[in-house]
Amino acid sequence: MAIDDTRTEALLRLAEYSLLMRxxxxxxxxxLGADPDVLTNSGVxxxxxxxxxxxxxxxDVAELTGLSSGGVTKLLDRLQGAGFIDRRYGExxxxxxxxxxxxxKTGERLVRRLAAEFEGHLxxxxxxxxxxxxxxxxxx
Numbered sequence: 001m002a003i004d005d006t007r008t009e010a011l012l013r014l015a016e017y018s019l020l021m022r023x024x025x026x027x028x029x030x031x032l033g034a035d036p037d038v039l040t041n042s043g044v045x046x047x048x049x050x051x052x053x054x055x056x057x058x059x060d061v062a063e064l065t066g067l068s069s070g071g072v073t074k075l076l077d078r079l080q081g082a083g084f085i086d087r088r089y090g091e092x093x094x095x096x097x098x099x100x101x102x103x104x105k106t107g108e109r110l111v112r113r114l115a116a117e118f119e120g121h122l123x124x125x126x127x128x129x130x131x132x133x134x135x136x137x138x139x140x
Contacts, residue, residue, distance in 0.1 A: 010129075013128035017124060024117040025114060034106075038081070039084075043078065044114070050103045084103065096130075097108040
């Protein structure tokens with residue numbers, strides 16, 4: 001069964017958008033002097049959340065990403081090793097052993113740059129999603 005041309009075009013545009021954002025992410029990380037392979041999609045989610053949440057804990061990261069506690073620890077180790085986050089202990093009320101995750105200045109710069117890159121392409125993404133939605137709706 002062949003996919004119709006409109007759907008194929010919309011899927012292609014989404015894939016191109018995803019690739020464009022991944023390339024922008026690699027460039028931004030490299031420009032900050034870090035290894036681009038350190039930052040996975042899960043890492044991007046953690047950085048964005050750490051920049052927008054008052055309190056982000058490892059359990060929140062597990063919930064956001066679906067990673068095991070060991071996977072969360074490895075992810076946070078990579079992000080901290082790259083200089084994007086700090087883990088702070090003893091800052092959580094009634095939990096002296098609790099860990100909170102915070103962006104460093106480098107992490108803040110990366111999140112600002114990624115936000116600008118993403119915002120610059122939101123119009124393209126919106127058009128591609130509308131086209132894909134229309135073809136899916138038309139196929140039903």
